Amino acid sequence: MAAALALVVALLVGCSGGGTGSAGTPTTTGGADRNRADRAGPGRPLVTVMTATLARAAAERRDELEIARIAAYVGLAGAQAVTLAAPRAMDFTALVDYPLPTEVPTGRIDGTTAAVEAMVAAARSLLDDPASRAEVANLGTRLAEARTPRIADRETSRRSTTWGRHVGEHIAAWAAADGIGELRGRSGWAAPEGPGAWRPTPPARRPPLRPAWGTLRPFVRDVEACGVTEPLAFETRTGLPYADELRRVFLTARRRDAADEETARRWDDTRVGSTGPAGHWLAIAGRLAVQRRLDADRTARLLAVTATSIADATLVTWRLKYTYARARPVTVIRDLGWDRRWQPYLITPPSPEYPSARAMIAGAAATVLAHHFGDRTRFTDPGLADGSSRSGGVRPRTYPGFGAAAREATRSRLLGGVNLPHSLEASYRLGRCLALQTGGRLDGVRDAIRDPDTLFPAKPAPGER
Numbered sequence: 001m002a003a004a005l006a007l008v009v010a011l012l013v014g015c016s017g018g019g020t021g022s023a024g025t026p027t028t029t030g031g032a033d034r035n036r037a038d039r040a041g042p043g044r045p046l047v048t049v050m051t052a053t054l055a056r057a058a059a060e061r062r063d064e065l066e067i068a069r070i071a072a073y074v075g076l077a078g079a080q081a082v083t084l085a086a087p088r089a090m091d092f093t094a095l096v097d098y099p100l101p102t103e104v105p106t107g108r109i110d111g112t113t114a115a116v117e118a119m120v121a122a123a124r125s126l127l128d129d130p131a132s133r134a135e136v137a138n139l140g141t142r143l144a145e146a147r148t149p150r151i152a153d154r155e156t157s158r159r160s161t162t163w164g165r166h167v168g169e170h171i172a173a174w175a176a177a178d179g180i181g182e183l184r185g186r187s188g189w190a191a192p193e194g195p196g197a198w199r200p201t202p203p204a205r206r207p208p209l210r211p212a213w214g215t216l217r218p219f220v221r222d223v224e225a226c227g228v229t230e231p232l233a234f235e236t237r238t239g240l241p242y243a244d245e246l247r248r249v250f251l252t253a254r255r256r257d258a259a260d261e262e263t264a265r266r267w268d269d270t271r272v273g274s275t276g277p278a279g280h281w282l283a284i285a286g287r288l289a290v291q292r293r294l295d296a297d298r299t300a301r302l303l304a305v306t307a308t309s310i311a312d313a314t315l316v317t318w319r320l321k322y323t324y325a326r327a328r329p330v331t332v333i334r335d336l337g338w339d340r341r342w343q344p345y346l347i348t349p350p351s352p353e354y355p356s357a358r359a360m361i362a363g364a365a366a367t368v369l370a371h372h373f374g375d376r377t378r379f380t381d382p383g384l385a386d387g388s389s390r391s392g393g394v395r396p397r398t399y400p401g402f403g404a405a406a407r408e409a410t411r412s413r414l415l416g417g418v419n420l421p422h423s424l425e426a427s428y429r430l431g432r433c434l435a436l437q438t439g440g441r442l443d444g445v446r447d448a449i450r451d452p453d454t455l456f457p458a459k460p461a462p463g464e465r
Contacts, residue, residue, distance in 0.1 A: 042112040043299025045143045046078050047286035049116055050303055052139050053123040054275040054282070056132035064269070064276030064357075065213055065314055066180060070126045071278050072219055072304075072311035074119050077171040079304035081118035081164045082297045085109040090301065094441035096217045101170050105163045108156045111296030114164035116143050121168025126175060183212050189322055196234030196332070198325045198352040202343065206350035214319025219308045220441050223316055226433035229426035231324050231354040236336060245420040249329045250338060253345060253417045261345060264416035266383065266394045267358055267409040268346055277358055278310045281365035284405075288369075288379060298372075301443050306368045309438040309445075313364040313431045314357060321352040328353045329417060344417025355427035356419045359410040363431025366406035368439045370448035375401040403449035410455060421456035428455060 053074050057067050076092075083089045084104050092100055120140035124133045144161065151157045189211035191198060200206060232242040256264075269277045285306045289299045333342045351357075370377075378401070383394040399405040410428045413419040419427075432449070439445030 041290055041293030041299075042296045043294040044290050045112055045116050045147065046119065046296060046299045046303060047289055048143065049078075049119040049123065049136070049139065050074060050282060050286060050307075052136055053119070053127070054279045056123075056127055056129070056135060058273050058275045058279070060127065060129050060132060062128075063209070064274075064278065065210055065318070067276045068278035068307070068311045068314045068361075069178070069180060069216075070123070071282060071307040073126060073171055073175045074122050075300075075304035075307035076219075077118040077122035077168045078115035079300040080171070081114040081167040082109075082111040082300045084167070085114065085163070086111070086297055090304070090442050092442075094220050096219065096221055098174060101167060103166070105159055107159055108152070109163060110147070110151050110156055110160040111300070113144065113147055113151065113157065113160035114167070115296050115300050116140055116147075117161050117164025118168035118171070121165050122171045122175070125169075125172035179216060183210065183216070188212055192325050195236075196327050198327050199331055200350065201328050201330050201348040203347075204350075208322070208352075209350045210318060211322045214315060214322060216315055218312050218315055220312055220438045223312045223434060223437055225437055226430055228320065228430065231326050231426075232420065232422050234326070236332065241422070242420075245422055246329060246332055246336075248421060249344075249414065249417055249419075250333055250342070252414055253342075256345065256415055260415045262394055263408060264346055264412045266381070266397070267362070267412040268416065269358075270347070270349075271384070277361045277365075278307065278314070281310060281361065281369075282306055284379060284381060285365075285369055285372075287382075288373060288377070292373075302368075302372050305372075305439045305443045305445060306365055308442060309364040309368050309435040310361050312438050313360045313434050316430070316434060317355050317357045317360050317427070318351075320355050324354050325352045326354040326423075329420065346413075346416030346418055348418050353419060354423045355430065356410070356413055356424050357427075358413050359419070359424045359427035360431035360434070362406035362409035363428040364435040364438070365431075366402035367432045367435035367447065367449060368445055369402045371439065371443075371445040373402075375403050375449045377401060379405075381405065401449075403451060406449075407451070407455055414456070425455045 050071065054067055054071060057070050062070070076095075079090055080092060080101075084101070092098055117140065120136055123136045127133050127136065148157055151160070189208060191208065198208070200208075232245065233240075234242055236243050236246070267277075267280070269275075269280050274280075275283075282303065285302055289302055294302070328348045330342060330344055330348050334340055349357075378398060380396050380398045383396045399408075406428065410424045413424055414421055429451075432447075432451075436445060436447060
């Protein structure tokens with residue numbers, strides 16, 4: 001991991017670009033230095049820190065819920081370091097019980113330097129392993145050394161570093177009261193009994209994952225302002241909606257082909273070392289920020305709003321999962337005797353079926369990205385490594401827009417056999433609404449995606465067959 005990060009940093013040498021002063025005045029660079037800055041994009045180091053932090057969190061075996069939470073704190077640290085010194089600050093007063101730093105600097109601030117320092121300081125407080133903290137700290141040092149020659153004067157560099165660390169420590173103090181640590185290994189949830197109630201699923205029959213996660217504070221107030229669609233009534237008689245949807249899961253499993261399986265794997269994000277769905281969508285965001293050569297301000301906003309929307313979508317998902325406690329398809333299909341040994345293509349997650357985390361996160365992330373780049377932005381999801389069997393056989397795929405990718409991610413859970421279509425559709429649309437609440441509060445995110453009337457028409461869509 002350290003060698004890989006060193007290579008990334010080497011590529012960033014010469015990465016520069018305009019910073020901001022207290023009134024948003026760009027710093028200036030000259031000649032060849034400025035040309036290199038324009039080619040590299042000053043937002044790229046922020047992406048590097050986010051990527052490294054999530055990779056280290058995954059190496060620590062942090063689960064996808066904690067990774068999403070860490071990403072949000074680190075993203076917010078970077079955004080606040082830039083935007084409080086810029087003309088248009090993000091509305092951090094929308095955050096729950098979050099006091100703004102009172103000492104906003106005067107004079108020029110290099111946005112890239114400040115954001116990187118803030119993100120590194122926050123990341124070090126959130127990672128558990130001393131080796132992880134040291135690796136991220138060393139990365140921050142190397143990025144600072146690569147950046148320093150591009151800053152107009154020594155005092156601006158010093159001021160930017162001091163301010164960034166101050167913001168990161170401020171975020172770290174707020175995160176320390178989060179309560180994540182207290183939730184580890186704690187359940188306090190009694191699984192209900194009766195028809196349609198969740199039970200541990202084969203093959204591992206693991207205990208419920210993080211049933212108390214939904215009790216954490218959200219990042220943005222009123223995340224529950226979106227209306228929640230009720231799950232289908234548990235009625236297994238033929239011809240009733242639940243039975244019809246369960247039959248669709250069962251038949252889709254029989255008809256899937258190699259392409260369907262690759263789609264299911266692409267969006268599963270559970271392989272060893274994965275940074276989860278938060279890391280997957282943030283990688284898409286970060287890659288576009290680098291390709292578009294976004295400045296530090298726009299990159300920081302993009303990472304912060306994407307990560308925060310995902311974290312709040314995850315929280316709401318878990319709150320609802322353990323409110324409704326609905327059985328997974330594998331449980332009901334076996335109970336009904338359709339196939340006593342039936343297994344879905346994907347391993348069923350150890351959590352209730354409704355709502356779907358992947359679908360809700362996809363809806364939230366796509367809404368934010370479409371706002372920032374436009375929904376007709378073509379992009380390529382690189383898949384896993386080289387697409388070989390070692391990497392799960394997931395090859396690069398190009399999408400015509402974020403909505404199309406998010407809808408595929410949503411349908412992938414039907415192809416994997418772990419969710420009902422109704423649950424997936426309701427989750428996707430709730431995630432879209434949550435992003436407008438979260439992103440709308442922080443950065444004015446507006447709806448930029450045009451969805452079909454339904455993601456799951458009565459006639460199976462291509463890919464379901």
